[in-house]
Amino acid sequence: MRSVTSLDATEIDAIIDALTFDDRGLVPAIATQWDTGEVLMMAWMNADSIRETLATRRAVYWSRSRNELWRKGDTSGHTQKVMRFQADCDADTILLGVEQVGAACHLNTRTCWDADPLAVAFTDEA
Amino acid sequence: MRSVTSLDATEIDAIIDALTFDDRGLVPAIATQWDTGEVLMMAWMNADSIRETLATRRAVYWSRSRNELWRKGDTSGHTQKVMRFQADCDADTILLGVEQVGAACHLNTRTCWDADPLAVAFTDEA
Numbered sequence: 645m646r647s648v649t650s651l652d653a654t655e656i657d658a659i660i661d662a663l664t665f666d667d668r669g670l671v672p673a674i675a676t677q678w679d680t681g682e683v684l685m686m687a688w689m690n691a692d693s694i695r696e697t698l699a700t701r702r703a704v705y706w707s708r709s710r711n712e713l714w715r716k717g718d719t720s721g722h723t724q725k726v727m728r729f730q731a732d733c734d735a736d737t738i739l740l741g742v743e744q745v746g747a748a749c750h751l752n753t754r755t756c757w758d759a760d761p762l763a764v765a766f767t768d769e770a
Numbered sequence: 771m772r773s774v775t776s777l778d779a780t781e782i783d784a785i786i787d788a789l790t791f792d793d794r795g796l797v798p799a800i801a802t803q804w805d806t807g808e809v810l811m812m813a814w815m816n817a818d819s820i821r822e823t824l825a826t827r828r829a830v831y832w833s834r835s836r837n838e839l840w841r842k843g844d845t846s847g848h849t850q851k852v853m854r855f856q857a858d859c860d861a862d863t864i865l866l867g868v869e870q871v872g873a874a875c876h877l878n879t880r881t882c883w884d885a886d887p888l889a890v891a892f893t894d895e896a
Contacts, residue, residue: 645886645889645890645891646888646889646890646891647890647891647892647893648890648891648892648893649892649893649894650892651890658888659888659890662888672798672812674800674809674812676809680807681806681807681808681809682807683800683802683807683809683865685858686798686800686858686863698890701892726892727891727892728889728890728891728892729889729890730883730886730889730890731883731886731888731889732811732812732882732883732886733875733876733877733879733882733883733885733886734882735886737812737882739809739883741891749859750859751859753859756858756859756860756863757856757857757858757859757865759859760771760856760857760858760859760861762772762784762785762788762857763771763772763854763855763856763857764771764772764773764774764777764785764824764854764855764856765771765772765773765774765853765854765867766773766774766775766776766827766852766853766854767773767774767775768775
Protein backbone atom coordinates (compact mmCIF):
# COMPACT_ATOMS: atom_id res chain seq x y z
CA MET A 645 0.00 0.00 0.00
CA ARG A 646 1.31 3.43 -0.92
CA SER A 647 2.03 5.71 2.03
CA VAL A 648 1.20 9.33 1.32
CA THR A 649 0.83 12.48 3.36
CA SER A 650 -1.86 13.80 1.02
CA LEU A 651 -3.26 13.28 -2.47
CA ASP A 652 -3.53 15.93 -5.16
CA ALA A 653 -6.49 16.30 -7.52
CA THR A 654 -4.84 14.25 -10.27
CA GLU A 655 -4.14 11.34 -7.94
CA ILE A 656 -7.67 11.47 -6.58
CA ASP A 657 -9.14 11.46 -10.09
CA ALA A 658 -7.00 8.41 -10.96
CA ILE A 659 -8.47 6.52 -8.00
CA ILE A 660 -12.04 7.53 -8.91
CA ASP A 661 -11.49 6.59 -12.56
CA ALA A 662 -10.34 3.13 -11.50
CA LEU A 663 -13.53 2.42 -9.55
CA THR A 664 -16.66 0.76 -10.89
CA PHE A 665 -19.81 2.54 -9.76
CA ASP A 666 -23.24 0.93 -9.88
CA ASP A 667 -26.11 2.21 -12.04
CA ARG A 668 -26.88 4.84 -9.39
CA GLY A 669 -23.26 6.05 -9.46
CA LEU A 670 -22.55 4.57 -6.04
CA VAL A 671 -20.16 2.13 -4.39
CA PRO A 672 -20.59 0.58 -0.93
CA ALA A 673 -17.98 1.67 1.60
CA ILE A 674 -17.14 -0.36 4.69
CA ALA A 675 -15.67 1.76 7.48
CA THR A 676 -13.34 0.05 9.93
CA GLN A 677 -11.40 1.40 12.89
CA TRP A 678 -7.99 1.62 11.23
CA ASP A 679 -5.82 0.21 14.02
CA THR A 680 -8.05 -2.58 15.30
CA GLY A 681 -9.90 -3.50 12.09
CA GLU A 682 -13.26 -3.36 13.90
CA VAL A 683 -16.11 -3.04 11.39
CA LEU A 684 -17.95 0.17 12.28
CA MET A 685 -20.57 0.78 9.58
CA MET A 686 -21.41 0.47 5.91
CA ALA A 687 -22.53 3.41 3.80
CA TRP A 688 -22.45 4.56 0.19
CA MET A 689 -20.12 6.85 -1.73
CA ASN A 690 -20.37 8.54 -5.09
CA ALA A 691 -17.52 10.19 -7.00
CA ASP A 692 -18.04 13.54 -5.27
CA SER A 693 -18.03 12.05 -1.81
CA ILE A 694 -14.86 10.09 -2.58
CA ARG A 695 -13.20 13.21 -3.95
CA GLU A 696 -14.00 15.18 -0.80
CA THR A 697 -13.07 12.25 1.46
CA LEU A 698 -9.63 11.88 -0.12
CA ALA A 699 -8.97 15.61 -0.31
CA THR A 700 -10.00 16.40 3.27
CA ARG A 701 -9.34 13.00 4.90
CA ARG A 702 -12.73 13.28 6.55
CA ALA A 703 -15.17 10.51 5.61
CA VAL A 704 -17.99 11.85 3.41
CA TYR A 705 -20.73 9.53 2.20
CA TRP A 706 -23.73 9.85 -0.10
CA SER A 707 -27.04 9.77 1.72
CA ARG A 708 -29.51 7.80 -0.38
CA SER A 709 -32.42 8.89 1.82
CA ARG A 710 -31.57 12.60 1.75
CA ASN A 711 -30.00 12.50 -1.70
CA GLU A 712 -27.07 14.66 -0.65
CA LEU A 713 -23.50 14.47 0.58
CA TRP A 714 -23.33 13.26 4.15
CA ARG A 715 -20.31 14.64 5.94
CA LYS A 716 -20.10 12.09 8.73
CA GLY A 717 -20.23 13.84 12.08
CA ASP A 718 -21.81 17.12 10.94
CA THR A 719 -24.77 16.52 13.22
CA SER A 720 -23.32 14.13 15.81
CA GLY A 721 -19.74 15.33 16.01
CA HIS A 722 -18.76 11.69 15.42
CA THR A 723 -16.35 12.32 12.58
CA GLN A 724 -14.10 9.80 10.89
CA LYS A 725 -10.52 10.73 10.03
CA VAL A 726 -9.43 8.64 7.06
CA MET A 727 -6.18 6.73 7.54
CA ARG A 728 -6.52 4.18 4.72
CA PHE A 729 -8.52 3.91 1.50
CA GLN A 730 -8.64 0.66 -0.47
CA ALA A 731 -10.73 -0.73 -3.30
CA ASP A 732 -11.53 -4.43 -3.57
CA CYS A 733 -10.63 -6.89 -6.35
CA ASP A 734 -13.54 -5.73 -8.54
CA ALA A 735 -12.92 -2.06 -7.68
CA ASP A 736 -16.54 -1.78 -6.63
CA THR A 737 -16.35 -1.87 -2.83
CA ILE A 738 -14.35 0.53 -0.68
CA LEU A 739 -12.66 -0.39 2.58
CA LEU A 740 -11.91 2.63 4.73
CA GLY A 741 -9.64 2.60 7.75
CA VAL A 742 -10.69 5.50 9.96
CA GLU A 743 -10.05 7.01 13.34
CA GLN A 744 -13.60 7.03 14.69
CA VAL A 745 -14.56 9.83 17.07
CA GLY A 746 -17.26 8.56 19.44
CA ALA A 747 -20.03 6.32 18.21
CA ALA A 748 -20.08 5.32 14.54
CA CYS A 749 -23.79 4.46 14.68
CA HIS A 750 -26.68 6.93 14.74
CA LEU A 751 -28.09 4.83 17.61
CA ASN A 752 -25.07 6.05 19.57
CA THR A 753 -23.45 2.63 19.74
CA ARG A 754 -19.84 2.10 18.77
CA THR A 755 -20.73 0.12 15.64
CA CYS A 756 -23.89 -0.44 13.62
CA TRP A 757 -23.97 -4.11 14.66
CA ASP A 758 -24.15 -3.65 18.42
CA ALA A 759 -27.91 -3.71 18.89
CA ASP A 760 -29.32 -6.45 16.68
CA PRO A 761 -31.95 -8.42 18.63
CA LEU A 762 -31.84 -11.24 16.08
CA ALA A 763 -28.06 -11.67 15.97
CA VAL A 764 -26.93 -15.23 16.42
CA ALA A 765 -23.66 -16.90 17.28
CA PHE A 766 -23.45 -20.57 16.50
CA THR A 767 -22.01 -22.64 19.29
CA ASP A 768 -20.37 -25.66 17.83
CA GLU A 769 -21.35 -28.81 19.61
CA ALA A 770 -18.58 -30.68 21.34
CA MET B 771 -26.01 -12.07 20.97
CA ARG B 772 -28.00 -15.29 21.13
CA SER B 773 -25.92 -18.46 21.15
CA VAL B 774 -27.56 -21.27 19.24
CA THR B 775 -26.49 -24.66 17.97
CA SER B 776 -28.83 -24.37 14.98
CA LEU B 777 -31.86 -22.42 13.76
CA ASP B 778 -35.16 -23.95 12.69
CA ALA B 779 -37.21 -22.71 9.74
CA THR B 780 -39.42 -20.48 11.91
CA GLU B 781 -36.43 -18.75 13.48
CA ILE B 782 -34.81 -18.26 10.08
CA ASP B 783 -38.01 -16.76 8.67
CA ALA B 784 -38.18 -14.35 11.61
CA ILE B 785 -34.67 -13.11 10.81
CA ILE B 786 -35.45 -12.73 7.11
CA ASP B 787 -38.73 -10.92 7.88
CA ALA B 788 -36.84 -8.42 10.04
CA LEU B 789 -34.46 -7.46 7.22
CA THR B 790 -34.94 -4.63 4.74
CA PHE B 791 -34.06 -5.71 1.21
CA ASP B 792 -33.36 -3.22 -1.57
CA ASP B 793 -35.50 -2.89 -4.69
CA ARG B 794 -33.66 -5.87 -6.20
CA GLY B 795 -34.43 -7.98 -3.14
CA LEU B 796 -30.83 -7.88 -1.98
CA VAL B 797 -28.79 -6.86 1.04
CA PRO B 798 -25.02 -6.38 1.15
CA ALA B 799 -23.17 -8.88 3.33
CA ILE B 800 -19.73 -8.23 4.77
CA ALA B 801 -17.83 -11.42 5.54
CA THR B 802 -15.23 -11.30 8.30
CA GLN B 803 -13.01 -13.97 9.76
CA TRP B 804 -15.00 -14.65 12.93
CA ASP B 805 -12.16 -14.85 15.45
CA THR B 806 -9.89 -12.05 14.18
CA GLY B 807 -12.52 -9.71 12.67
CA GLU B 808 -10.49 -9.42 9.44
CA VAL B 809 -12.69 -8.13 6.61
CA LEU B 810 -12.58 -10.79 3.90
CA MET B 811 -15.06 -9.77 1.19
CA MET B 812 -18.39 -8.12 0.46
CA ALA B 813 -21.12 -9.83 -1.53
CA TRP B 814 -24.91 -9.79 -1.83
CA MET B 815 -27.61 -11.96 -0.33
CA ASN B 816 -31.28 -12.41 -1.09
CA ALA B 817 -33.86 -14.14 1.11
CA ASP B 818 -33.14 -17.56 -0.40
CA SER B 819 -29.39 -17.27 0.09
CA ILE B 820 -29.89 -16.16 3.71
CA ARG B 821 -32.27 -19.05 4.32
CA GLU B 822 -29.76 -21.56 2.99
CA THR B 823 -26.85 -19.86 4.79
CA LEU B 824 -28.59 -20.03 8.15
CA ALA B 825 -29.91 -23.56 7.64
CA THR B 826 -26.63 -25.06 6.45
CA ARG B 827 -24.15 -22.68 8.12
CA ARG B 828 -22.32 -22.45 4.83
CA ALA B 829 -22.20 -18.94 3.33
CA VAL B 830 -24.38 -18.69 0.24
CA TYR B 831 -24.59 -15.42 -1.69
CA TRP B 832 -26.57 -14.14 -4.65
CA SER B 833 -24.48 -13.69 -7.76
CA ARG B 834 -25.68 -10.55 -9.54
CA SER B 835 -23.61 -11.38 -12.63
CA ARG B 836 -24.82 -14.98 -12.94
CA ASN B 837 -28.25 -14.27 -11.43
CA GLU B 838 -28.16 -17.39 -9.29
CA LEU B 839 -27.30 -18.63 -5.83
CA TRP B 840 -23.57 -18.65 -5.25
CA ARG B 841 -22.54 -21.33 -2.80
CA LYS B 842 -19.19 -19.92 -1.80
CA GLY B 843 -16.46 -22.48 -2.44
CA ASP B 844 -18.34 -24.69 -4.92
CA THR B 845 -15.70 -23.97 -7.55
CA SER B 846 -12.70 -23.00 -5.42
CA GLY B 847 -13.20 -25.19 -2.38
CA HIS B 848 -12.82 -21.99 -0.36
CA THR B 849 -15.93 -22.39 1.74
CA GLN B 850 -17.04 -20.21 4.63
CA LYS B 851 -18.49 -21.83 7.74
CA VAL B 852 -20.82 -19.34 9.39
CA MET B 853 -20.14 -18.70 13.06
CA ARG B 854 -22.07 -15.41 13.50
CA PHE B 855 -24.86 -13.62 11.64
CA GLN B 856 -25.79 -10.03 12.51
CA ALA B 857 -27.87 -7.29 10.91
CA ASP B 858 -27.00 -3.63 11.28
CA CYS B 859 -29.02 -0.82 12.86
CA ASP B 860 -31.14 -0.37 9.72
CA ALA B 861 -31.45 -4.12 9.19
CA ASP B 862 -30.16 -3.65 5.66
CA THR B 863 -26.54 -4.79 5.90
CA ILE B 864 -25.38 -8.21 7.11
CA LEU B 865 -22.19 -8.85 9.03
CA LEU B 866 -21.07 -12.45 8.82
CA GLY B 867 -18.41 -14.01 11.02
CA VAL B 868 -17.05 -17.01 9.16
CA GLU B 869 -14.32 -19.59 9.34
CA GLN B 870 -12.70 -19.01 5.97
CA VAL B 871 -11.13 -21.99 4.23
CA GLY B 872 -8.24 -20.81 2.06
CA ALA B 873 -8.48 -17.57 0.09
CA ALA B 874 -11.68 -15.53 0.32
CA CYS B 875 -10.94 -13.73 -2.95
CA HIS B 876 -11.31 -15.15 -6.45
CA LEU B 877 -7.83 -13.73 -7.13
CA ASN B 878 -6.60 -16.30 -4.59
CA THR B 879 -5.62 -13.72 -2.03
CA ARG B 880 -6.75 -13.97 1.56
CA THR B 881 -9.07 -10.96 1.30
CA CYS B 882 -10.53 -8.94 -1.56
CA TRP B 883 -8.48 -5.90 -0.51
CA ASP B 884 -5.01 -7.41 -0.80
CA ALA B 885 -4.18 -6.42 -4.36
CA ASP B 886 -5.37 -2.83 -4.88
CA PRO B 887 -2.67 -0.91 -6.78
CA LEU B 888 -4.28 2.41 -5.83
CA ALA B 889 -4.65 1.74 -2.11
CA VAL B 890 -3.30 4.53 0.06
CA ALA B 891 -2.32 4.83 3.69
CA PHE B 892 -2.04 8.36 5.00
CA THR B 893 1.07 8.96 7.03
CA ASP B 894 0.36 11.66 9.53
CA GLU B 895 3.10 14.24 9.57
CA ALA B 896 5.01 14.52 12.79
